[in-house]
Amino acid sequence: MWPEGIDAVTQAATAFTIVFGVIFPAFSIGWIGSKAMEAIGRNPEASGGILTSMILIAALAEAIAIYALVVALAIKFVA
Amino acid sequence: MNLAVLKTPRGCSTLIVIVVALVGLFAVGVLRKEAELPVISLAAEEIPLPFSEPVLHIPNTLPATWLTMFIIIFLVGVPYWVTVRKGGPPSRFQVAVEAVAEGMLGFMKNVAGENARLFFPLVATFFLFITLNNWCGILPGFGSVGVWVAHHSEEVLAAEEHGEEHGEEELTAEHGEEHLVLVPFFRSANAHLSTTLALAIVSVAATQYFGLKVLGIPYLRKYLNFRASSPKPDPAQKGLQGIISKFARGVEILVNGIVGLLEIVLETLKVLPFSFRLFGNIFAGEVLLFVVSYLFAFVFPVIFLGLELFVGLIQGIVFAMLTLVFFSIATTAHHGEESH
Numbered sequence: 001m002w003p004e005g006i007d008a009v010t011q012a013a014t015a016f017t018i019v020f021g022v023i024f025p026a027f028s029i030g031w032i033g034s035k036a037m038e039a040i041g042r043n044p045e046a047s048g049g050i051l052t053s054m055i056l057i058a059a060l061a062e063a064i065a066i067y068a069l070v071v072a073l074a075i076k077f078v079a
Numbered sequence: 080m081n082l083a084v085l086k087t088p089r090g091c092s093t094l095i096v097i098v099v100a101l102v103g104l105f106a107v108g109v110l111r112k113e114a115e116l117p118v119i120s121l122a123a124e125e126i127p128l129p130f131s132e133p134v135l136h137i138p139n140t141l142p143a144t145w146l147t148m149f150i151i152i153f154l155v156g157v158p159y160w161v162t163v164r165k166g167g168p169p170s171r172f173q174v175a176v177e178a179v180a181e182g183m184l185g186f187m188k189n190v191a192g193e194n195a196r197l198f199f200p201l202v203a204t205f206f207l208f209i210t211l212n213n214w215c216g217i218l219p220g221f222g223s224v225g226v227w228v229a230h231h232s233e234e235v236l237a238a239e240e241h242g243e244e245h246g247e248e249e250l251t252a253e254h255g256e257e258h259l260v261l262v263p264f265f266r267s268a269n270a271h272l273s274t275t276l277a278l279a280i281v282s283v284a285a286t287q288y289f290g291l292k293v294l295g296i297p298y299l300r301k302y303l304n305f306r307a308s309s310p311k312p313d314p315a316q317k318g319l320q321g322i323i324s325k326f327a328r329g330v331e332i333l334v335n336g337i338v339g340l341l342e343i344v345l346e347t348l349k350v351l352p353f354s355f356r357l358f359g360n361i362f363a364g365e366v367l368l369f370v371v372s373y374l375f376a377f378v379f380p381v382i383f384l385g386l387e388l389f390v391g392l393i394q395g396i397v398f399a400m401l402t403l404v405f406f407s408i409a410t411t412a413h414h415g416e417e418s419h
Contacts, residue, residue: 059397063352066359073366078121 014076021068028061119366123271124262127228140271147211191407198406206399213391216267217384225263269361279353282402290409304339307331360394
């Protein structure tokens with residue numbers, strides 16, 4: 001159908017997938033970090049536990065971006 | 080920096096070996112043909128076996144799984160075997176292994192309370208297996224040592240069909256040379272969706288098992304809930320108010336039943352994000368290492384190796400912690416029961 005166009009469409013789909021998939025996890029990781037810093041500032045003795053749970057929750061938020069990355073890779077290399 | 084070590088013959092020969100190895104690596108990098116970005120395959124490839132007709136389909140993630148299994152058996156089995164055989168005071172190795180296990184148990188007691196010992200074997204195994212698997216994936220040789228095989232999957236067939244559409248000339252131009260693809264012998268086990276899916280299914284099934292074991296049959300009320308938590312309406316109530324209160328109770332039972340069905344769906348669907356999170360992180364890490372070492376052959380990828388070590392540890396912790404949290408949610412009584 002589109003002799004050259006099909007490749008361009010795949011590339012654009014890959015790029016848009018990762019761009020829109022990364023926006024909100026980026027916000028959420030920033031928010032998690034800022035809230036954790038706030039909590040440490042208020043209660044410096046609890047910094048160990050706060051950092052542990054912060055990394056855990058940041059990994060969960062990051063996983064959303066990873067879903068987008070997997071979909072982007074699937075579009076790029078499989079479809 | 081202490082350079083005295085270089086004056087000894089052993090230090091000198093070590094230095095010479097290192098320099099020769101580095102020069103050799105640079106020479107290989109300069110002299111070899113133009114580098115080609117390896118084909119990244121989302122699915123695990125099959126190890127090509129030296130039979131004409133393969134009887135066994137062995138994915139290349141299996142050796143990594145075995146390697147991790149042997150490491151865990153070694154770590155746990157050797158101290159046990161030594162103590163049982165020899166008796167006497169525990170060795171330093173055993174103390175180190177026990178310190179790791181006790182650290183994990185202490186961490187789990189913060190989350191799960193008195194049930195921590197019940198959950199410990201499964202959760203600790205998840206953590207050790209996933210973390211060691213992730214770390215195995217960045218060993219040298221993973222993803223780079225393999226055989227070149229002619230690629231004859233759907234991709235090329237599709238490309239050939241595609242080629243037919245715009246004439247024979249381009250077909251010969253594009254597919255004239257042989258299309259070879261590197262099939263690595265080793266691949267990180269968690270970069271295979273089947274492995275992570277299996278881990279997730281085990282985790283979700285064990286959640287149900289522990290819920291049933293600790294709470295007994297009342298655990299099933301989470302899924303098959305046909306009771307209303309509000310008190311039974313007074314049968315003496317007559318008129319419109321009585322009808323309304325009976326109707327409200329019926330609606331509550333219906334809603335509870337639907338919520339129970341939704342819980343079943345939710346519990347089943349938990350497998351998906353569970354497995355995709357781990358698979359995505361590890362697979363993305365592999366692709367990242369591929370691409371980075373394709374762009375800069377030396378020194379720079381080391382940063383990303385360190386990042387992958389960190390990500391591997393974090394993903395192991397995340398998987399084990401989520402499993403633990405689901406276990407402890409499943410084994411605490413439903414708050415509808417507490418209100419009675």
